[in-house]
Amino acid sequence: MRTLDFAPLYRSTVGFDRLFSMLDKATQAETSSTWPPYDIERVADDEYRITMAVAGFAEDEIELTQHDTNLLVTGQRKSSEGDSQILHRGIAARTFRQTFNLADHVKVVGANLENGLLTVNLKREVPEALKPRRIPIGGTQSAVGQDNAQPRIEAVRQAA
Structure with missing residues (x-):
């Protein structure tokens, strides 16, 4: 260790x-312990997906909560008191609590439960105020646009 x-x-x-x-x-x-098992994948430059194997859980038994930069996934099975007796329990029905630390500006945009897999879609959405911006030199003109935007030649000539 x-x-x-x-x-x-x-x-x-x-x-x-x-x-x-x-x-x-x-x-x-x-x-x-890291139960239930999960995968984290990058779908696009600013999109991610968490897939968790939660066999035996229904949608109303799983709760997703995002607080600031933490995503909390909890699952608690409702007791099914039927007439049948279980002779062997191989499907885990235990309560779980999994926390994921998300980067700044990453938000949950959707979740889906299908075939025992919980899929959580995430997207990074940087606010416009925090994106890079071009600052003109020698003028009183306010900064406009992103850093990758091409400056207009007319605006530069007028400022000179």
Whole structure:
């Protein structure tokens, strides 16, 4: 078992507390159970998908909650008290709680439960105010557009 001490890094950095806390939790989570199994995939540049194997759970037994940059997925089976007796239980029916740390501006855009797989679709939506913008030099004109936008030649000539 490996343990990492991030204390020296806390002394020499400012503002990275959240990053080191996530690393601490990740190293501790290696020893804990990771049930139910899940996949995380990148669908496009700013789109992601989490797929969890939740066989035996119905839609009303699973709850997804996003609070800030945390996505919490919980599942709790409702007791099915029928007349039958189960002789062997091979399908896990235990309660689960799985937390995913999301990057800034990543939002859940949809979820679907089909054939025992819970699919959670995520998308990064950076607000317009936080996108890069081009700043003109030597003028009193306000900055417009994104960094990748081509400046108009007429606007540059008028500013000069």
